[in-house]
Amino acid sequence: FMLFSGTSNRGLATKIAGELGMNLGKVRIDRFKSGEIYVHYEESVRNADVYLVQSLSQPVNDHLMETLFMVDAARRASARSVTVVLPYFCYARQEKKDAPREPISAKVVADLLHTVGVDRVITLDLHAPAIQGFFHIPVDHLTALDQITEYLTQQAIHNPVVVSPDAGRVKMAEKLASYLDTPFAIMMKRRPVHNEASVTHIIGEVAGRTPIIIEDIIDTGGTIVSVIERLQEKGAHKAWVCATHAVLSGEALKKLNHPGIREVLITDSIPLSLATSLENVRVISIA
Ligand code: R5P
Secondary structure (H helix, E strand, O other): OEEEEOOOOHHHHHHHHHHHOOOOOOEEEEEOOOOOEEEEEOOOOOOOEEEEEOOOOOOHHHHHHHHHHHHHHHHHOOOOEEEEEEOOOOOOOOOOOOOOOOOOHHHHHHHHHHHHOOOEEEEEOOOOHHHHHHOOOOEEEEOOHHHHHHHHHOOOOOOEEEEEOOHHHHHHHHHHHHHHOOOEEEEEEEOOOOOOOEEEEEEOOOOOOEEEEEEEEEOOOHHHHHHHHHHHHOOOOOEEEEEEEEOOOOOHHHHHOOOOEEEEEEEOOOOOOOHHHOOOEEEEOOO
């Protein structure tokens, strides 16, 4: 098999190649002045099982188009199979209609991948695991929970409680709590407008405990900050924040520099040049 990287997360692709003891294949990916993308495999992929590593992170639409062109080029060059390794799957938070006259954008992304001829998808901590069902091909849905658990068990965390920041993360939180053998608490969140979050309820005991908040995505950081503030009001200690995907848009990094946060644990599913400069941020590799 052959392993290729798109332009979005070459660092992670190189690490994966290292884990496998192989080199990344040669592919040229350029932008024309017009903004259009050019892809050319610089070695034969005929009869090869081709694996493409690409995080569908910002700029999301560019990286998505680039992936589609990489798959199409591999298919037309007679690859035997094409597997896309998508550590971060874009539009996963638009996986259902929350209001009339909205698209189901995650389904559109799945359809596009089908159209160009993907045989298999490998992805990580989908915002909604049911997105697997948008595909008619195998989807390997991996999780970073094992790596997160391993890291946390090496820390001396006093009187911990795993916290789900919203209803969507309850299963993930329950799993982490069982791996760590701790109680867990659930918060309920409302979004009055896009990119704003406010916590409405807490179910479970957090007073005098050290919260371990588990998230799939930190985007603007709004959810984390409102959860931390509510936990502090309820008498919790400084929190550990864990998330698989560090989208970190807007002022997120500033928000994560919060006095109520002990440490932020994220993965390299999305490249993280700026985040690593923060003292309280720890990156674990999912390679
Ligand atoms: C949505 O429900 C997700 O699970 C995350 O809670 C959300 O994407 C985080 O976004 P933000 O950091 O912008 O609050």
